[in-house]
Amino acid sequence: xxxxxxxxxxxxxxxxxxVLLRCNYSSSVPPYLFWYVQYPNQGLQxxxxxxxxxxxxxxxxxxxxxxxxxxxxxxxxxPSAHMSDAAxxxxxxxxxxxxxxxxxxxxxxxxxx
Amino acid sequence: DGGITQSPKYLFRKEGQNVTLSCEQxxxxxxxxxxxxxxxxxxxxxxYSQIVNDFQKGDIAEGYSVSREKKESFPLTVxxxxxxxxxxxxxxxxxxxxxxxxxxxxxxxxxxxx
Numbered sequence: 001x002x003x004x005x006x007x008x009x010x011x012x013x014x015x016x017x018x019v020l021l022r023c024n025y026s027s028s029v030p031p032y033l034f035w036y037v038q039y040p041n042q043g044l045q046x047x048x049x050x051x052x053x054x055x056x057x058x059x060x061x062x063x064x065x066x067x068x069x070x071x072x073x074x075x076x077x078x079p080s081a082h083m084s085d086a087a088x089x090x091x092x093x094x095x096x097x098x099x100x101x102x103x104x105x106x107x108x109x110x111x112x113x
Numbered sequence: 114d115g116g117i118t119q120s121p122k123y124l125f126r127k128e129g130q131n132v133t134l135s136c137e138q139x140x141x142x143x144x145x146x147x148x149x150x151x152x153x154x155x156x157x158x159x160x161y162s163q164i165v166n167d168f169q170k171g172d173i174a175e176g177y178s179v180s181r182e183k184k185e186s187f188p189l190t191v192x193x194x195x196x197x198x199x200x201x202x203x204x205x206x207x208x209x210x211x212x213x214x215x216x217x218x219x220x221x222x223x224x225x226x227x
Binding site for chain 1: 117119144146148153154155156158161163201203205207209213215216217218219220221223
């Protein structure tokens with residue numbers, strides 16, 4: 001079985017501050033991990049993904065995430081928040097044995113001027 | 114451009130009515146999914162299909178039905194048996210087999226009971 005836990009339903013930062021969105025996964029086999037972003041009343045858009053190889057993954061819009069197997073984590077970071085980053089962020093996991101992605105509950109990022 | 118198209122964007126349903134949400138993809142993906150999104154609950158899987166003429170129930174299939182007669186199409190019917198259908202519905206597709214590829218999403222349909 002696979003599952004994802006996103007810590008914090010809301011994260012609030014000031015513009016220019018570091019963004020850190022937390023994601024922990026549970027999987028009995030090596031996972032494939034994804035971060036998606038959703039703007040209001042729109043679908044989900046892929047930010048970045050980890051499959052194999054380098055554990056630090058860079059995505060679009062300046063975001064990156066690091067896969068830490070020992071901590072079963074895949075936290076999303078961005079050095080400097082921009083107002084346009086305000087959105088809902090979802091972490092997801094898939095495994096080789098199941099093609100169905102499992103999503104976390106999402107974290108709403110609020111960016112203050 | 115390849116992608117997933119959901120229609121309509123907004124849909125209103127009267128009590129006791131069945132309504133059908135459309136999902137079409139031109140990505141040549143075998144797998145397709147329907148998710149329901151409610152505030153604070155993330156995405157919950159309603160139905161999924163790995164191949165034409167085959168589909169399986171997800172975690173919250175009660176009150177919903179689907180068909181997969183064509184590879185490109187995976188319509189979702191919200192029946193009158195679904196007691197709380199007001200939500201945002203998302204359709205997605207992916208390459209089937211091998212979990213290292215991402216799912217692609219449509220723009221969603223917001224269903225409201227009036």
